[in-house]
Structure formats: C-alpha cells, structure tokens
Amino acid sequence: MAEIRMEGLVKTYPGGTERATDDVSLDVADGEFVVLLGPSGCGKTTLLRMLAGLEFPDAGKITIGGEDVTYRAPQDRNLSMVFQSYAVFPHRTVRANIGFGLAMRKVPAAQIAQKVAWAAELLQLTPYLDRYPAKLSGGQRQRVAVARAIVMDADVLLMDEPLSNLDALLRLSFRAELKKIVQDLGTTTVYVTHDQGEALSLGDRVAVMRTGRIVQLGDPLEVYDRPADTFVGGFLGSPPMNFLPATVHDGQLSVAGHARPAPAHLQGHSGDLVVGVRAEHIGISGINDTDGTNGIEARVDVVEPTGSAVLLTTSVGAGPGPAVLKVSAPPTFRARPGDTVRLDLAPDALRYYDAETQLALEP
Numbered sequence: 001m002a003e004i005r006m007e008g009l010v011k012t013y014p015g016g017t018e019r020a021t022d023d024v025s026l027d028v029a030d031g032e033f034v035v036l037l038g039p040s041g042c043g044k045t046t047l048l049r050m051l052a053g054l055e056f057p058d059a060g061k062i063t064i065g066g067e068d069v070t071y072r073a074p075q076d077r078n079l080s081m082v083f084q085s086y087a088v089f090p091h092r093t094v095r096a097n098i099g100f101g102l103a104m105r106k107v108p109a110a111q112i113a114q115k116v117a118w119a120a121e122l123l124q125l126t127p128y129l130d131r132y133p134a135k136l137s138g139g140q141r142q143r144v145a146v147a148r149a150i151v152m153d154a155d156v157l158l159m160d161e162p163l164s165n166l167d168a169l170l171r172l173s174f175r176a177e178l179k180k181i182v183q184d185l186g187t188t189t190v191y192v193t194h195d196q197g198e199a200l201s202l203g204d205r206v207a208v209m210r211t212g213r214i215v216q217l218g219d220p221l222e223v224y225d226r227p228a229d230t231f232v233g234g235f236l237g238s239p240p241m242n243f244l245p246a247t248v249h250d251g252q253l254s255v256a257g258h259a260r261p262a263p264a265h266l267q268g269h270s271g272d273l274v275v276g277v278r279a280e281h282i283g284i285s286g287i288n289d290t291d292g293t294n295g296i297e298a299r300v301d302v303v304e305p306t307g308s309a310v311l312l313t314t315s316v317g318a319g320p321g322p323a324v325l326k327v328s329a330p331p332t333f334r335a336r337p338g339d340t341v342r343l344d345l346a347p348d349a350l351r352y353y354d355a356e357t358q359l360a361l362e363p
C-alpha cells in the first residue's frame with residue numbers, strides 16, 4: 001500500500017517573501033493518479049520536490065504508506081521521478097541508462113537485464129538499447145527517462161512536466177501511452193503540468209493550484225463542469241469559460257440584457273454576480289435575423305474553424321455590462337465577421353459566482 005498524505009505543507013525559499021506552498025493538504029489513494037495543475041510559479045514543482053525529499057517543508061507532514069517521510073532522504077522513500085528535461089546520462093547507452101538505478105542498488109545483472117528488456121518493450125525502445133542518447137529524438141530520450149523510472153518498482157511515481165519539451169503531436173500520442181502504462185502498473189502517481197488538457201486527460205483527480213494553494217480538487221469532469229471559482233473556470237478548458245456580469249433583483253436574473261427567473265438557490269440574493277458558461281453550452285442560430293426575439297442578440301467578431309467545430313468570438317452589447325462570449329458551433333455553421341446571431345444560454349449550464357470573491361455560489 002502506498003497512499004500519500006500531505007498535511008499543511010508550508011514552504012518558503014530562503015530569501016523568498018511569498019510562500020511557495022501555503023498550507024497544502026492532499027491525500028492520494030493507493031494506485032491513484034493525481035495531477036497538480038496550475039500556472040507557472042504556483043508551487044507545483046515545490047510540492048513535488050517535497051514529496052521526493054529534494055526539499056523539506058517549513059511546516060507540515062508527509063506520509064507514504066503510513067510512514068512519516070517528511071524529512072527522509074529521497075533514496076529512503078521508494079519513489080521514482082521523471083523530470084521535464086531529459087535527465088539521461090549522455091555517456092551511457094539506453095540499456096545502461098534504463099538499468100542505472102537497479103545497478104546502483106546492486107541488483108544482480110540477470111535481473112537487471114530482464115527488467116530493462118521489459119521496460120524497453122513497454123516504451124518501444126527495444127531497437128535502441130545499444131544507442132547513446134545523442135542519437136535519439138527528444139521523445140525517445142523521454143521514453144528512456146520513463147523506462148528508468150518504472151524499472152525501480154517504486155511505490156510512488158512522481159512526474160514533473162514530462163511531456164513539456166515534446167512537440168504537440170508527440171505530446172498527445174505519448175500522453176495516451178503514458179496513461180496506459182501507468183494504469184497497467186497501478187503505481188500511485190503524482191503528475192505536475194501547467195497544461196489543462198493534459199491534466200484533464202490523465203488525472204483520476206486534478207488538484208488545481210494557485211499561488212501556493214490548492215483551490216479545487218476533484219475528478220476532471222467535476223473541475224471542468226463546476227469550477228470552484230472564476231480562476232479555475234478560466235484556467236480549464238479551451239476556450240476558457242465565459243464570464244458575464246449579471247444582477248439578481250426580486251428573484252429575476254439579468255444577464256446580457258435578458259431577464260429570467262433566478263435559480264432557486266439565488267432567489268434570496270440581491271445585487272451583482274458573475275455568470276459563467278462554457279462555449280459548448282451556448283446555442284447559436286439566426287444569422288442576421290434581426291427581427292428574431294429568441295435569445296440574446298450578438299455580433300460575430302471572429303470566426304475560427306477548428307475542424308470538428310467552429311469557434312465564434314461574439315460580443316453582446318446589452319447590460320448590465322458589455323461582454324465577449326466565445327461560442328462553439330457545429331462546423332457547418334456559416335457565420336461571418338459582422339453578422340448578427342442569436343445566442344441561447346442553457347439554464348442548466350449556467351454557473352454563478354460572487355462578484356467580489358469570485359467564488360462559486362453553490363446551490
């Protein structure tokens with residue numbers, strides 16, 4: 001069993017004024033794959049390095065498999081790491097690179113050979129075992145790093161942006177492969193990325209971080225569909241969630257110049273708020289149908305076909321404030337810049353946020 005528990009982890013670097021991690025608590029179940037997601041500088045790597053034993057926290061506690069490892073050296077934690085940079089030894093062959101950790105542990109040669117052959121097969125490196133890293137592509141070098149990590153049979157696998165240095169196409173294909181490999185191994189994994197698509201596709205759960213804190217923890221669907229605040233809604237999704245100024249008075253919600261009954265949990269509310277809605281939850285119709293009365297009139301500013309859809313940037317003039325709305329329409333929707341369209345905000349898809357705190361106003 002190798003569940004991880006992090007409790008109240010605080011870390012400030014020498015000379016640093018802000019906390020790199022600020023009271024982070026997070027449990028990772030045995031065999032679970034948790035992704036730490038957030039913008040650059042939010043403390044992801046710091047948290048991972050504390051898990052690895054490469055940094056010690058100022059306060060807080062880390063247990064792995066029930067044992068307090070907070071101040072243990074990295075080699076006494078039974079974990080393996082994969083970093084963003086291809087941390088492979090240039091003067092060793094692929095074979096020697098993959099077997100390096102086992103050799104350091106004085107594992108018998110026959111056993112190393114067997115393990116290396118297994119990992120090389122899994123990562124499609126068998127034809128390259130006698131090559132040196134200089135003769136490999138970036139993707140292959142990162143495969144070597146992953147192979148070297150998994151041969152160790154560690155309780156915990158830590159990965160810090162392992163795909164970030166790969167080109168877009170390779171990143172997508174390798175990420176699916178990595179998911180399958182880790183799934184089959186069943187190793188408890190903590191994976192760091194600033195790429196929201198990667199986080200959603202890989203994680204059993206995603207911990208969204210901002211300025212040293214976890215602002216939301218949930219399964220990918222949950223954090224995407226019900227962002228805990230506007231930061232999370234804006235960070236996840238491509239395009240990000242749309243936000244519109246809105247007001248509630250006397251049980252009526254006014255958004256983009258339209259009044260409708262406020263949802264039950266906001267009936268008692270009065271004043272400003274923010275409405276969030278995803279691009280794919282906005283209905284769009286009525287090109288240049290200026291007599292139309294359904295929905296909200298908007299002007300098309302930008303049209304971006306993506307192949308499977310067409311992304312429209314529209315502006316809505318009506319109050320309480322003007323707004324830009326990104327709308328995902330079927331690929332056959334033929335609007336052009338300057339056209340007017342009619343938008344329909346599906347009530348079930350609307351999310352509500354406090355205008356001041358930006359926190360979700362939950363039912």
Ligand SMILES: Nc1ncnc2c1ncn2[C@@H]1O[C@H](COP(=O)(O)OP(=O)(O)O)[C@@H](O)[C@H]1O
Nearest residue numbers: 013014016020039040041042043044045046047
């Ligand atoms: N070795 C270091 N010394 C001083 N400050 C650091 C060091 N490493 C990171 N920081 C600072 O700590 C904060 C968190 O950094 P980091 O954990 O690397 O974030 P992330 O991995 O999310 O980009 C940032 O403000 C960063 O500048």
Ligand SMILES: [Mg+2]
Nearest residue numbers: 041044045046
């Ligand atoms: Mg980092």
